[in-house]
Amino acid sequence: xxxxxxxxxxxxxxxxxxxxxxxxxxxxxxxxxxxxxxxxxxxxxxxxxxxxxxxxxxxxxxxxxxxxxxxxxxxxxxxxxxxxxxxxxxxxxxxxxxxxxxxxxxxxxxxxxxxxxxxxxxxxxxxxxxxxxxxxxxxxxxxxxxxxxxxxxxxxxxxxxxxxxxxxxxxxxxxxxxxxxxxxxxxxxxxxxxxxxxxxxxxxxxxxxxxxxxxxxxxxxxxxxxxxxxxxxxxxxxxxxxxxxxxxxxxxxxxxxxxxxxxxxxxxxxxxxxxxxxxxxxxxxxxxxxxxxxxxxxxxxxxxxxxxxxxxxxxxxxxxxxxxxxx
Numbered sequence: 001x002x003x004x005x006x007x008x009x010x011x012x013x014x015x016x017x018x019x020x021x022x023x024x025x026x027x028x029x030x031x032x033x034x035x036x037x038x039x040x041x042x043x044x045x046x047x048x049x050x051x052x053x054x055x056x057x058x059x060x061x062x063x064x065x066x067x068x069x070x071x072x073x074x075x076x077x078x079x080x081x082x083x084x085x086x087x088x089x090x091x092x093x094x095x096x097x098x099x100x101x102x103x104x105x106x107x108x109x110x111x112x113x114x115x116x117x118x119x120x121x122x123x124x125x126x127x128x129x130x131x132x133x134x135x136x137x138x139x140x141x142x143x144x145x146x147x148x149x150x151x152x153x154x155x156x157x158x159x160x161x162x163x164x165x166x167x168x169x170x171x172x173x174x175x176x177x178x179x180x181x182x183x184x185x186x187x188x189x190x191x192x193x194x195x196x197x198x199x200x201x202x203x204x205x206x207x208x209x210x211x212x213x214x215x216x217x218x219x220x221x222x223x224x225x226x227x228x229x230x231x232x233x234x235x236x237x238x239x240x241x242x243x244x245x246x247x248x249x250x251x252x253x254x255x256x257x258x259x260x261x262x263x264x265x266x267x268x269x270x271x272x273x274x275x276x277x278x279x280x281x282x283x284x285x286x287x288x289x290x291x292x293x294x295x296x297x298x299x300x301x302x303x304x305x306x307x308x309x310x311x312x313x314x315x316x317x318x319x320x321x322x323x324x325x326x327x
Contacts, residue, residue, distance in 0.1 A: 027267030034065040038094035040079025042072035050256040057279035076100040084118035088263035096259040102311025121304040124257040124297040129210045129229035133222040135201045143225040150181035158184045160194035160206040165326040173322040229253040
């Protein structure tokens with residue numbers, strides 16, 4: 001028995017010693033073929049726009065094609081699971097969002113992936129603000145006025161969301177708690193239907209990504225009261241952030257980052273981090289980022305890991321308070 005244990009220990013040590021130079025060799029040669037970038041949402045949305053912008057520049061930096069592969073469905077869970085289960089060799093990476101790696105782990109009773117254990121964070125990429133808007137028929141021109149109306153008549157004012165348990169739902173539930181107000185939730189099957197009824201005045205308020213909402217704000221069809229972002233948006237300089245209004249607990253807004261499957265060699269993660277940062281500094285990337293109201297959130301893998309953990313903790317608290325638990 002002792003001899004068997006000794007033999008197993010020796011074999012394990014030899015395997016570890018053999019793997020270390022192999023991992024370094026793979027990192028030195030990386031990448032020697034195209035890299036797949038999984039987007040856990042359908043084409044055309046915010047995550048897809050950020051991914052395609054980054055993939056284009058990342059291809060130039062790495063010298064190999066970075067190919068976007070959309071795997072939408074189940075609120076991003078299908079695509080996130082595909083990233084988690086890919087080979088940890090750096091040739092399949094993916095987009096992580098505040099939905100897939102923040103709200104979903106908190107709101108869903110069962111997920112096919114663990115947002116912390118199954119991924120190797122590479123870098124956060126971009127923050128795209130969301131904006132709280134009301135129909136012009138609501139007699140409030142500021143968020144303070146809206147909060148006063150809602151406090152005076154609890155449950156009278158309605159808000160639309162893309163569905164129960166969606167990020168928009170969770171964010172407004174969080175705001176109701178922080179502001180001490182009660183709004184009536186009207187869930188829809190997608191953001192498009194929610195926006196249609198918000199424009200028609202069938203619901204009083206909603207929150208959505210700024211790029212998709214901006215045309216209706218600029219035309220006067222919706223009135224912006226607050227942005228969820230680290231700082232005010234240049235396209236809405238007069239609209240305060242939630243933090244400015246006294247609600248820092250709303251967090252830092254929506255973000256989009258790069259992750260790899262857990263177990264991806266540290267050297268490859270470091271190479272991808274450096275390549276992504278170089279891509280994000282390219283002038284035409286910066287200009288296109290501005291065009292979708294984005295702000296750079298480039299950071300280290302360790303900093304991104306802390307952002308993911310903070311998002312999970314924030315939305316876990318929201319889910320418990322609002323009694324949101326999805327199958």
